[in-house]
Amino acid sequence: MTAAAAGLWRLINGREDIGRTPWFWGPALAVIAVFALLPLEATEFEAYNVAYYLLNVPMALGLSLLWGYSGVLSFGQVAYFGIAGYTYGVVAGNLAPSPWAPVIGSAAGLALAAAVGAVFGYFVFYGRVQAWIIPILTLVFTLLLETFLGQTAGYQWRIGHVQLGGYNGMTGIPSFQLGHLIFSGYAFYYLALVITLVTYFGCRILANAHAGKVLLAIREDVLRTELLGYDIRLHQLGVFVLAAVLAGLSGLLYVQWGNYITPSQLGLVPAALPVIWVAIGGRERLLAVVIATYVLNWINYSLSGAGNEYAPVVMGALLLGVMLFFPRGIIVTLSSGWRPNARKGAAKRDAVFDENGR
Amino acid sequence: MSIAAEPILRAQRLSKRFGGVVAASGVDLAVAPAEFRCIIGPNGAGKSTLFSMLCGIYRPDAGRILLKGEDVTRLPAFRRVRMGLGLTFQTNRAYHLLSVQQNLEIAARAAAAGRDAETEKRFNYAVSLFHFDSEDDRPARELPHHQLQWLEIAMVLAGGPEILLLDEPTAGMSPDETMQTAGVLQHLNETGLTIIVVEHDIAFVRKVAQIVTVLHQGYIFAEGTVSAITAREDVRKIYLGRTQ
Numbered sequence: 023m024t025a026a027a028a029g030l031w032r033l034i035n036g037r038e039d040i041g042r043t044p045w046f047w048g049p050a051l052a053v054i055a056v057f058a059l060l061p062l063e064a065t066e067f068e069a070y071n072v073a074y075y076l077l078n079v080p081m082a083l084g085l086s087l088l089w090g091y092s093g094v095l096s097f098g099q100v101a102y103f104g105i106a107g108y109t110y111g112v113v114a115g116n117l118a119p120s121p122w123a124p125v126i127g128s129a130a131g132l133a134l135a136a137a138v139g140a141v142f143g144y145f146v147f148y149g150r151v152q153a154w155i156i157p158i159l160t161l162v163f164t165l166l167l168e169t170f171l172g173q174t175a176g177y178q179w180r181i182g183h184v185q186l187g188g189y190n191g192m193t194g195i196p197s198f199q200l201g202h203l204i205f206s207g208y209a210f211y212y213l214a215l216v217i218t219l220v221t222y223f224g225c226r227i228l229a230n231a232h233a234g235k236v237l238l239a240i241r242e243d244v245l246r247t248e249l250l251g252y253d254i255r256l257h258q259l260g261v262f263v264l265a266a267v268l269a270g271l272s273g274l275l276y277v278q279w280g281n282y283i284t285p286s287q288l289g290l291v292p293a294a295l296p297v298i299w300v301a302i303g304g305r306e307r308l309l310a311v312v313i314a315t316y317v318l319n320w321i322n323y324s325l326s327g328a329g330n331e332y333a334p335v336v337m338g339a340l341l342l343g344v345m346l347f348f349p350r351g352i353i354v355t356l357s358s359g360w361r362p363n364a365r366k367g368a369a370k371r372d373a374v375f376d377e378n379g380r
Numbered sequence: 381m382s383i384a385a386e387p388i389l390r391a392q393r394l395s396k397r398f399g400g401v402v403a404a405s406g407v408d409l410a411v412a413p414a415e416f417r418c419i420i421g422p423n424g425a426g427k428s429t430l431f432s433m434l435c436g437i438y439r440p441d442a443g444r445i446l447l448k449g450e451d452v453t454r455l456p457a458f459r460r461v462r463m464g465l466g467l468t469f470q471t472n473r474a475y476h477l478l479s480v481q482q483n484l485e486i487a488a489r490a491a492a493a494g495r496d497a498e499t500e501k502r503f504n505y506a507v508s509l510f511h512f513d514s515e516d517d518r519p520a521r522e523l524p525h526h527q528l529q530w531l532e533i534a535m536v537l538a539g540g541p542e543i544l545l546l547d548e549p550t551a552g553m554s555p556d557e558t559m560q561t562a563g564v565l566q567h568l569n570e571t572g573l574t575i576i577v578v579e580h581d582i583a584f585v586r587k588v589a590q591i592v593t594v595l596h597q598g599y600i601f602a603e604g605t606v607s608a609i610t611a612r613e614d615v616r617k618i619y620l621g622r623t624q
Contacts, residue, residue, distance in 0.1 A: 232489055239475055239486045246473040249435060251461040251490040251539055 034223060036230025038091075038238070040309040040357045057215055066207040070279070073214040075319040077275035078299070080221040082315040083308060084268030085296050090305030091229060092261050093241035094153060098160025099269040099296045101167050104288040105138055106131035106270030107277040108171070108186070111195040116182035124199040124278070132270050139266025140259065147258040153244075164293050171285035191284030198278040205278065214275055218312075221268060225308050228264075237261060269296075291334055295322075298337050302344045304351020313353055386449060388413040388574050389434070389465075389543050394443035396429055396598075403429035404440070405598040411543070416569045417576045418585045418606075421595035422619055427578040428470055430595065431545050435467045436460050447543075462491075466541030470548050470578075472525075474532040480516035480523065487535035506538035509564060526557040533561075543574040550581050562587045582610070594618075 035042050041050060061069050081099050089095045114127025142163065146156055175188025186192060198205040198213060205213045228234050239247045240254050248254050277283045286292070303314025318337065325333040348355045387410040396404040403426045411417050419427050432438040434445060436457035445453045452460050461467075475483050484506045485499070492498035507514045510530040520531055529549055536544065546565075550558040562584050569575050569588070579585055585592060585606060592609040594602040596618050602609055609615055 232494075235478075235482060235486055235489075238478060238482075242475045242477055243473055245437065245457075246469070246475070247486075248456075248458045249437075249461055249467050250487050250535065251458050253456075253458050 030227070033227040033230045036226075038229040038234055039226050040307050040353070054219065061208045061211060069208055069211040071323065073211045073275075074279060074323060075316050076214045076218045077279060078272050078296070078319055079218045079312055079315050080275075081269040081272035082296055082299050082311050083221055083225045084265030085300045086305050086308055086311040087225060087229070087237070087261055087268075088265040089297075089300060090307070090311070091234065091241065092237040092258065094258060094262070095157040095297070096160040096262075096265065097157045097293050097297060098164040099265065100288050100293045101160070101164040102135040102139055102266040102269035103273035103276065104164075104167060104171070104283065104285075105273070106135040107195075107273035107283045107287070108192065109134045110274050110277055111192045111283060112181045112184045114196045115184035115192075115194070118196055121199055121201055124196055127196075128198070128274050131274050132267055135266050135270030135273070136263050139263045143259045143262035143266075147255045147262065150255070161293060164288050165290065168285045168288040171288065187284075189285055191282055191286075192277075193282045195277045195281045195283065197281065198274075210279060214279070217271065217275065221271065222308060222312055225268075229308060233257070233260075295337065298341045300351075302340055302351060304348075304354025304357075306350065307354045307357070310351055310353035310357070314351070385412045387411055387446070388415075388448055389576070390446040391430070391434065392444045392446070394430070394433055394440045394445070396426075396433060396438060396440050402598045404433065407443070407595070407598070407600055409593065409600070411574060411576060413542075413574055414569065414572045415574055416566070416588050416590045417574075417593060418589035418591075419576065419578045419593045419595060420580070420582075420585060420609075420619075421601070424597075425595040426598040427595050428547055429598075431467060431547050431578065435465055435545060461539065461541075464540075464542035465545070466536035466539055466543065467545040468529075468532045468536055468547060468549060470551070472528050472532055474520045474528055474535060476521035476528075477519055480512060480518060480520055480531060481514065482517075483520050483531055483535055484512065484514075484538060487538040491539040502538045502540065506534040509534045509537060526553045526561075529553065530561070537568070541573070543576065544568075546575065546577045546579075548578055548580065550579065550584055555583070558584050559587070586610070 041047070057072075060072065064072070081103055085096060085099050108131075110124075110127040110131040112127075113130040114123045117123035117126060142160075145151075146159060151159070171186065172189050174186035175190065177185070179186045179188070184192065197210070203209065229237075236247070236252060236257055239250075239252075240257060244254055273283075276287070299315040299318050300311050302318060303310035303312075305311065318340075322333045322337065325336060344352055350358075389409070389411045391407055391409040394404050394407040394409075395402075407426070407430060409430075419430070421427055429438065433440045436452070436455060436459075440453065443453070444451055447460060447463055447465060450463070452463065455463075475486070478486070484503055488502035488506060489499045492502055504514070506512075510527070510533070512527075512531070512534065520528060523531060529552075533546065533549060544565075549565075550561050553561065558581055565575055565577075566588055575588075577584075577588070589606050592604065592606050593600060594609060594615055601618060602612060602615055
């Protein structure tokens with residue numbers, strides 16, 4: 023038991039993410055505590071807003087694993103976000119009076135996101151599509167889906183008794199519910215917080231596990247990795263499906279938060295946003311992605327709440343600035359600068375290495 | 381090495397062209413188990429293309445490849461690796477951004493099918509080959525050139541291949557390092573490993589090769605023992621760039 027716990031701790035505290043010392047874990051636990059206690063101070067409305075900044079984190083983490091850790095850029099994460107959201111709306115909406123409708127709807131949403139991701143990923147990776155074509159394919163898929171859903175306005179576009187709703191979107195989507203506990207207000211805030219934390223630590227464990235190292239190897243050299251005997255197609259497909267499921271998780275939280283979804287969630291601007299969050303924080307580090315996603319969603323929400331169109335302009339300008347001055351992302355660049363002993367240690371090891379006669 | 385032994389690796393009439401360039405034209409190759417073969421030839425003779433076809437990076441336009449008697453012509457590269465083939469590239473392709481330790485770990489894990497004890501055994505073996513430091517967490521790009529070459533060889537050997545293909549493994553090494561490399565490879569060959577090396581360094585070839593194959597303009601120009609090959613006037617001529 024303790025051996026298993028120690029093993030788990032090694033995976034959580036591995037080298038493939040920011041922060042491994044008590045100087046990190048102390049403040050990190052303090053931040054988690056602040057979030058856990060937030061409802062004591064915040065109104066239900068404020069907690070609901072914070073939940074919105076959090077609910078995009080799983081999608082961003084999936085993109086970080088896919089792009090930052092595996093080297094495959096996707097512009098189509100919102101497609102899986104939308105698939106899960108719409109599926110939840112249809113399934114939970116049809117089963118509506120049943121208290122288990124939201125659970126079944128959530129499972130169906132994630133399952134369909136995974137299935138579509140698997141089919142798409144199968145053709146891309148088993149067809150050995152060149153890496154730079156993949157972003158285009160994913161974006162095209164997203165825009166196709168948006169266009170399709172946009173023309174579902176008529177009454178004939180209904181599944182069961184749920185209307186797809188065209189560009190007006192699907193409304194009246196049920197909130198999440200477990201038995202008789204309905205997750206709205208503070209309860210939804212805690213749901214979003216717990217899912218954010220669980221997906222973050224889950225991704226961190228994966229990144230530090232052997233599977234994560236293989237992803238790093240594939241990112242650096244696909245052919246070398248295949249010629250060590252790895253079936254790279256399978257690994258790439260696996261991380262692609264995982265990223266689709268995580269985007270689906272964000273989509274579920276989104277429709278359970280706002281009780282509606284429209285095809286514009288799958289449009290060009292929303293498709294670019296996850297790429298912007300991940301790039302600005304630093305795609306190679308999960309924690310950087312979590313922080314950037316939270317902060318940028320907060321900025322975005324505050325700007326669009328003011329009732330103007332500044333938000334996309336500000337996001338675009340931020341992305342441009344980061345690409346020019348911090349190509350690895352702001353948070354990743356800052357955090358790698360904060361290790362004054364790194365070089366000294368390496369120099370010492372060089373010396374030891376040479377003493378051994380090599 | 382017995383002439384009668386069934387070849388562990390055989391290429392039959394392999395051909396490959398890239399646009400108008402014929403990189404291989406009817407190449408036949410038969411390598412016996414535990415043989416140490418060197419492939420030489422001037423630049424552009426098709427040596428790297430031949431290796432790429434043998435390990436599955438390129439599919440030949442025509443011809444067959446038999447690995448341990450089995451037709452692998454259409455198998456993806458990783459399946460051939462799992463059948464016992466290992467390859468290092470002409471330009472070093474160890475993971476330059478990952479640490480030395482991670483490089484060897486990823487390589488050791490590949491063939492161990494997830495078993496920890498097996499991974500550790502293979503990792504320790506790979507570390508011992510060229511006396512690496514098992515806890516070296518420098519990025520591999522900080523290694524001196526010859527150690528980077530050794531690292532990639534050690535990574536491939538961690539997989540426990542039966543046939544090792546090395547594309548110019550000693551390029552850029554000092555004569556001393558070249559001979560050290562030759563020593564390690566010779567020792568492995570004596571324990572039963574089949575080795576095929578593309579090499580320009582003739583001192584290296586003289587030291588290790590049992591049979592030398594000369595490639596020229598995509599076909600096999602000559603094949604024989606080192607002394608017989610190096611004595612041939614026509615081989616010297618193509619090496620100097622004069623084609624008849």
